[in-house]
Amino acid sequence: MSDASDIRHSNCHSLRIGIAGAGLLGRLLAWKLLLLGHRVSLFDRGSRAGELSAARVAASMLAPYSEVASAERQVFDWGLMALTWWPAQIALLAQQTGQDIHYGVDGSIVVAHDLDKSSLRHFEQCLQAKIPDRADGVERIDRERLRRLEPELAEHYSSALYLVDEGYLDNSALLVALEMAITQLGGQWFEYSEVLELSPGRIVLSGGEQSFDWVVDSRGLGAKSQLPGLRGVRGEVLWVHAPEVNFKRPVRLMHPRYKLYISPRPGNCYVIGATEIESESMQPVTVRSTLELMSALYSVHSGFAEATLLHAFAHCRPAMPDNLPIVNCESGLLTVNGLYRHGYLLSPQLVEKALAMFTEQTENSVAV
Ligand SMILES: Cc1cc2nc3c(=O)[nH]c(=O)nc-3n(C[C@H](O)[C@H](O)[C@H](O)COP(=O)(O)OP(=O)(O)OC[C@H]3O[C@@H](n4cnc5c(N)ncnc54)[C@H](O)[C@@H]3O)c2cc1C
Structure with missing residues (x-):
């Protein structure tokens, strides 16, 4: 196991980030943003166990071939990345938390x-x-x-x-390891905290409003009232x-x-x-x-x-209506959603894309 400070990047522009929804995307982004040196607060209407998330229920197969038979080609092209991305992240999580996450990528x-x-x-x-x-x-x-x-x-x-080129992973163990990794890196976890509304830099909870430099909307189906077509x-x-x-x-x-x-x-x-x-x-x-x-x-x-x-x-x-995921990044608000039946398959691409857009925006605003 490593000391969390060994693996975190030092970041002189550490931002305060509020994440709404701690399912698959919320946890992955929280972990990655903490590793980049940002300060993260996570809000979920369920507990840390993720019992209200689709992520917890999923079969978590990494199946680009099986899925493309009834999906767009993009699902296959994006999905292939999962077969190498997950083993690398699982190794990193094991190094950080000591947690074993069972997976297979041999077809x-x-x-x-x-x-x-x-x-x-x-x-x-x-x-x-x-x-x-x-x-x-x-x-x-x-x-x-x-x-x-x-x-x-x-x-x-x-x-x-x-x-x-297909595989699977143990989603229960993954969600536990991500929760541990986030906590070790100093992420603040707010369980049973329903997000009533959000906008750039602002999360509204029943107890009042909280301000952040950036807000991430990763509420899955819980974002329906704010995301037309979901x-x-x-x-x-x-x-x-x-x-x-x-x-x-x-x-x-x-x-x-x-x-x-x-x-x-x-x-x-x-x-x-x-x-x-x-x-x-x-x-x-x-x-x-x-x-x-x-x-x-x-x-x-x-x-x-x-x-x-x-x-x-x-x-x-x-x-979403076309069953493909979306990532939108506008000043102060990062929205990721629409993973449909491909959460574990497509989150590697979506998370990397979201992080690249976020980094570009935040570096540009610092340069200005
Ligand atoms: C039966 C089933 C089988 C599946 N099998 C596979 C598979 O084999 N392979 C694969 O790649 N994908 C599979 N998936 C798809 C995958 O589970 C989803 O695509 C993925 O979990 C979506 O991730 P997410 O983070 O967007 O949403 P979720 O994982 O649902 O997380 C959303 C989180 O937001 C929280 N939330 C919602 N609203 C609010 C609010 N207002 N305030 C606070 N918190 C809120 C929820 O409590 C939840 O924790 C399957 C899904 C299902 C249902």
């Missing part, structure tokens, strides 16, 4: 049952059409190759797709403990009705998801979704029959 596997093989072929064709220049990242593999990559899948599937897209996930299942990589099941994904976590735990519903409902997971997810899960690997259900979470992904 993912896509399978389909025999009757649904056309779904798998269609998915492969979509990728060939969307990213013809990166088709080498999509390998059609036979049972023998599958056995070497994920032996337990080879019992059930004679072929699969191997998406070489909407929520509901998703549901189940967390299971499956001692009889040993997957090393994320696994997807192609299916005509739902595309199931299984994202590994340490200790034979898995995050299972599929649903994407145009609704802003934050109601708990429905019986229908649970049944569909569970039956699809059991069909991938019979070892899931003995799994225990740890959690069932529902949340809404913050999305």
Whole structure:
């Protein structure tokens, strides 16, 4: 573990920055801005555990190939950066906090049952059409190759797709490590502090108003009243403990009705998801979704029959009309939002872009 002062840059123009929302973007930006030598206060309507954030619920797969099949090419181009950016940040966080964050960047596997093989072929064709220049990242593999990559899948599937440049990370451990890193660097954390309104240099809370040199709006869906076009897209996930299942990589099941994904976590735990519903409902997971997810899960690997259900979470992904993220930086206010279903995949690009814009603006204003 390093002393926090070893890794912080000395900054003679240290600014007072108020951050509204301590989910994924709020934490990442708080950490990076503290490392740059600024003074940061974080306000969230939930606790430090992040229980009200989409970041906490996410499967946190880093899946540029799987996602581009139904997204803009930009998602793929920006997303590739995640595969190298996260390991570097995770190493830095481990050095600072001593926290281990489990992750993998050695590909993912896509399978389909025999009757649904056309779904798998269609998915492969979509990728060939969307990213013809990166088709080498999509390998059609036979049972023998599958056995070497994920032996337990080879019992059930004679072929699969191997998406070489995909990965995942343990979001629970990441959020804890970021919270620790922010606190160690002197970040002020205000839990259960609902931001009622904000504007350049100003955050309004129920107890009154606070002034800053800069304000960052990273409230995710909580920014809806101030960000025209922002909407929520509901998703549901189940967390299971499956001692009889040993997957090393994320696994997807192609299916005509739902595309199931299984994202590994340490200790034979898995995050299972599929649903994407145009609704802003934050109601708990429905019986229908649970049944569909569970039956699809059991069909991938019979070892899931003995799994225990740890959690069932529902949340809404913050999305703009084109489902692409935004970053706006005007004097005194940095707005980042719209990560949709690609928070972990696209935050590396968005955070670096936001920091570059912020640095340019603040250096220009000092020069003036
Ligand atoms: C089911 C599901 C699965 C997902 N799977 C993946 C995946 O596999 N890969 C991937 O890359 N992405 C995934 N995502 C997307 C990812 O979780 C989001 O894109 C990301 O969390 C958005 O980050 P954010 O910081 O903008 O918002 P959030 O993480 O939601 O954080 C916003 C924070 O702001 C706080 N807040 C809101 N309003 C206020 C207010 N008025 N005052 C104070 N605080 C406030 C909230 O409490 C919250 O902590 C998934 C999302 C869901 C829902």
